Amino acid sequence: MTIEVKYSFRTLDTSPRLWYNTSMSKRQQRTPQEIIAETEARLERLRLREAKASAKSDPTLAPLLAHVDDLNKDIREAKKLLGDGPQSGNARISKHQAWIDRISLEMTEAENALEFAEANKASVQAEVAKAMVAFIETSKEISAEG
Numbered sequence: 101m102t103i104e105v106k107y108s109f110r111t112l113d114t115s116p117r118l119w120y121n122t123s124m125s126k127r128q129q130r131t132p133q134e135i136i137a138e139t140e141a142r143l144e145r146l147r148l149r150e151a152k153a154s155a156k157s158d159p160t161l162a163p164l165l166a167h168v169d170d171l172n173k174d175i176r177e178a179k180k181l182l183g184d185g186p187q188s189g190n191a192r193i194s195k196h197q198a199w200i201d202r203i204s205l206e207m208t209e210a211e212n213a214l215e216f217a218e219a220n221k222a223s224v225q226a227e228v229a230k231a232m233v234a235f236i237e238t239s240k241e242i243s244a245e246g
Contacts, residue, residue, distance in 0.1 A: 152165075
């Protein structure tokens with residue numbers, strides 16, 4: 101009996117493994133011109149916001165700004181109804197079309213049931229009338245005999 105032994109030698113890698121920050125790119129530092137441009141844009145937005153706030157308190161501009169806000173609201177609502185979103189008119193119609201179809205089917209079934217009930221009622225009333233005539237005749241015969 102022979103035993104075969106296999107040896108595997110690996111070379112030792114003594115270099116340090118850098119697993120951190122290998123996929124991230126280096127951070128780009130902004131230039132002073134970029135920082136100044138961003139700060140100026142922010143300052144302009146703040147000035148515009150302050151001007152809008154002061155215009156709302158101005159008695160001559162306040163009604164106009166309120167009217168613009170109302171118009172913006174009307175535009176937003178119209179676009180919402182005419183658009184393709186879940187609150188649009190087409191979406192609401194298609195959503196309710198299933199209800200409309202079901203109600204129409206129920207109405208058709210009700211019409212059929214009404215026709216059947218009215219026809220059945222007429223035949224039952226005719227039978228009741230016959231039975232009443234027969235009952236009246238038998239009671240006349242009984243009273244005539246007695």
